Amino acid sequence: xxxxxxxxxxxxxxxxxxxxxxxxxxxxxxxxxxxxxxxxxxxxxxxxxxxxxxxxxxxxxxxxxxxxxxxxxxxxxxxxxxxxxxxxxxxxxxxxxxxxxxxxxxxxxxxxxxxxxxxxxxxxxxxxxxxxxxxxxxxxxxxxxxxxxxxxxxxxxxxxxxxxxxxxxxxxxxxxxxxxxxxxxxxxxxxxxxxxxxxxxxxxxx
Amino acid sequence: xxxxxxxxxxxxxxxxxxxxxxxxxxxxxxxxxxxxxxxxxxxxxxxxxxxxxxxxxxxxxxxxxxxxxxxxxxxxxxxxxxxxxxxxxxxxxxxxxxxxxxxxxxxxxxxxxxxxxxxxxxxxxxxxxxxxxxxxxxxxxxxxxxxxxxxxxxxxxxxxxxxxxxxxxxxxxxxxxxxxxxxxxxxxxxxxxxxxxxxxxxxxxx
Numbered sequence: 001x002x003x004x005x006x007x008x009x010x011x012x013x014x015x016x017x018x019x020x021x022x023x024x025x026x027x028x029x030x031x032x033x034x035x036x037x038x039x040x041x042x043x044x045x046x047x048x049x050x051x052x053x054x055x056x057x058x059x060x061x062x063x064x065x066x067x068x069x070x071x072x073x074x075x076x077x078x079x080x081x082x083x084x085x086x087x088x089x090x091x092x093x094x095x096x097x098x099x100x101x102x103x104x105x106x107x108x109x110x111x112x113x114x115x116x117x118x119x120x121x122x123x124x125x126x127x128x129x130x131x132x133x134x135x136x137x138x139x140x141x142x143x144x145x146x147x148x149x150x151x152x153x154x155x156x157x158x159x160x161x162x163x164x165x166x167x168x169x170x171x172x173x174x175x176x177x178x179x180x181x182x183x184x185x186x187x188x189x190x191x192x193x194x195x196x197x198x199x200x201x202x203x204x205x206x
Numbered sequence: 207x208x209x210x211x212x213x214x215x216x217x218x219x220x221x222x223x224x225x226x227x228x229x230x231x232x233x234x235x236x237x238x239x240x241x242x243x244x245x246x247x248x249x250x251x252x253x254x255x256x257x258x259x260x261x262x263x264x265x266x267x268x269x270x271x272x273x274x275x276x277x278x279x280x281x282x283x284x285x286x287x288x289x290x291x292x293x294x295x296x297x298x299x300x301x302x303x304x305x306x307x308x309x310x311x312x313x314x315x316x317x318x319x320x321x322x323x324x325x326x327x328x329x330x331x332x333x334x335x336x337x338x339x340x341x342x343x344x345x346x347x348x349x350x351x352x353x354x355x356x357x358x359x360x361x362x363x364x365x366x367x368x369x370x371x372x373x374x375x376x377x378x379x380x381x382x383x384x385x386x387x388x389x390x391x392x393x394x395x396x397x398x399x400x401x402x403x404x405x406x407x408x409x410x411x412x
Contacts, residue, residue, distance in 0.1 A: 031325050033240035110324060114380075117387035118316060118324045119237050132387055166384065166396040167377065174320075174380030178372065181323035181338055190372040198404075 016054050019044045024065040028109030031119045032062045032127060063130055069112035070134040076106060077141070087149020091168070091199045094142070098172045099192040102179045110180050113138075114173045139165045159202050171195055222260050225250045230271040234315030237325045238268045238333060269336055275318035276340040282312060283347070293355020297374070297405045300348070304378045305398035308385045316386050319344075320379045345371045365408050377401055 009017065022043045026035045037048055037058065044051060055061040080097035084090045101111065109115065116131040142165040149155035175191030178184075215223065228249045232241045243254055243264065250257060261267040286303035290296045307317065315321065322337040348371040355361035381397030384390075 030329055031237060031239055033237055034325065034329055113387075114383055115324050117383055118321050119240065123236050123240055128387070135384070135387055160396075162392075163396045163400065166381065166393045167400045170380030170384050170393065170397045171373065171377045172380065173383060174376030174378065175372065177320055177323055177379060177383075178341070178376050181319075181334070181341055186368075187372045187376065190366075190369045191376045194369065194373045 012054075015046075019046060019051060019054055019061070020064045020068045023061055024069045024107050024112075025109060027062050027065045028069060028107050028112050028115055030109075031115065032059070032124060033119065035062070059124070059126065063127055066112055066116055066127060066130050066134075069107045070130075072106035073112075073134070074137075076100075077138075087145050087152070087154040088199050088203050090145050090149075091142070091164075092196050094145075095168065095172065095192050095195050095199070099175075099188050102176055102185050102188040111173060111176050114177065135169070139169065142168055153204055155202050156204055164199075164202070167198070168195055218260075221252075225252060225257060225260055225267070226270045226274045229267055230275045230313050230318075231315060233268050233271045234275060234313050234318050234321055236315075237321065238265070238330060239325065241268075265330070265332065269333055272318055272322055272333060272336050272340075275313045276336075278312035279318075279340070280343075282306075283344075293351050293358070293360040294405050294409050296351050296355075297348070297370075298402050300351075301374065301378065301398050301401050301405070305381075305394050308382055308391050308394040317379060317382050320383065341375070345375065348374055359410050361408050362410055370405075370408070373404070374401055 022045070023035075023040055026039050026043045030036075030039065035058075037051075040051060040058070040061070041048055051061065055064070076097050077094055080093040081090055084093045113131045113134045116127050117135070120127040120131065143161040146155060146159055146161035146164055150157055150159060150161075171191050171194065172188075175188045178187040178191075228251070229241075229246055232245050232249045236242075236245065241264075243257075246257060246264070246267070247254055257267065261270065282303050283300055286299040287296055290299045319337045319340045322333055323341070326334040326337065349367040352361060352365055352367035352370055356363055356365060356367075377397050377400065378394075381394045384393040384397075
């Protein structure tokens with residue numbers, strides 16, 4: 001958030017934003033069920049009553065924390081797409097930007113969308129809906145890059161945008177989980193290299 | 207467990223086994239932190255004191271439930287490898303057996319190893335160690351199939367066993383997460399098709 005925006009926010013808004021920013025890593029590292037109110041109090045520096053004043057429930061805070069974490073991902077991917085123009089280069093830039101989450105996360109604790117998905121798919125429908133919306137936007141972003149690349153003759157005309165979006169997403173998400181579980185960044189590096197080679201093989205005339 | 211084994215177990219052992227079998231889906235669907243003692247009581251049909259008599263703590267029960275869920279995965283992959291002999295066919299059989307977890311899980315709630323990994327990597331070191339051991343066995347299984355395939359001249363000699371194990375694992379785990387989050391089995395089907403095409407491209411002379 002830039003300074004101009006900050007100064008326009010009232011005190012209540014600034015407090016609310018600070019709570020969300022500080023709660024996000026707690027939820028991302030410990031999960032919705034695992035994040036205790038004591039940990040949220042310690043992280044935000046507010047009393048329990050203060051947190052409830054602003055959000056009403058732990059679930060409402062978790063949803064805003066997820067949306068905030070997702071907004072940082074969106075910023076990351078937007079920056080990655082600033083320079084490259086060829087569809088294959090744009091896909092490679094997204095792959096690198098995601099791979100960089102291993103080692104340089106915006107919010108510690110792995111991918112907030114996958115974490116929420118795996119924890120909440122059986123338990124917490126509203127959190128899950130927000131995770132699904134975020135995943136859907138990412139999928140549509142990849143799909144639109146592929147379609148534009150086909151129209152411009154940059155990618156092979158038989159490239160399936162849906163299949164490629166699935167393969168890129170599944171491989172990156174799985175590799176982030178694997179790197180963290182095994183404490184070996186090599187998993188992410190190998191997965192990113194595989195995906196970039198695959199994308200390269202889809203260049204028209206490659 | 208076959209009947210012969212069952213009859214050899216004492217009553218305490220049978221009760222213990224029944225608790226583990228019934229607790230496994232609760233932990234897999236709700237997570238370690240999310241599984242309440244009330245839900246475990248309801249699922250196992252024992253009182254809280256009865257559960258503690260057998261396991262001492264919720265964490266000890268969660269660890270046995272994870273090991274049990276992993277043993278069902280090991281059975282699944284062992285069956286898949288009974289017939290195929292060529293390394294590429296053996297890898298394809300493992301990919302299909304994993305892909306079949308979407309739709310026909312042994313324990314409802316997704317992959318128990320990934321679920322544990324994402325929940326416990328920041329919070330619960332002992333559970334995480336058991337997940338890591340399971341993942342390590344799976345990786346070594348794929349690695350040994352690739353190495354044998356290279357020695358027999360079935361796979362291209364420049365196939366990297368580690369890279370292939372990472373790509374197969376990451377893609378399948380990510381696709382299972384994605385299929386469940388988006389409630390679209392197509393994600394798993396696309397991921398499995400991509401991986402089998404990739405494995406086919408590694409056949410010697412392909």
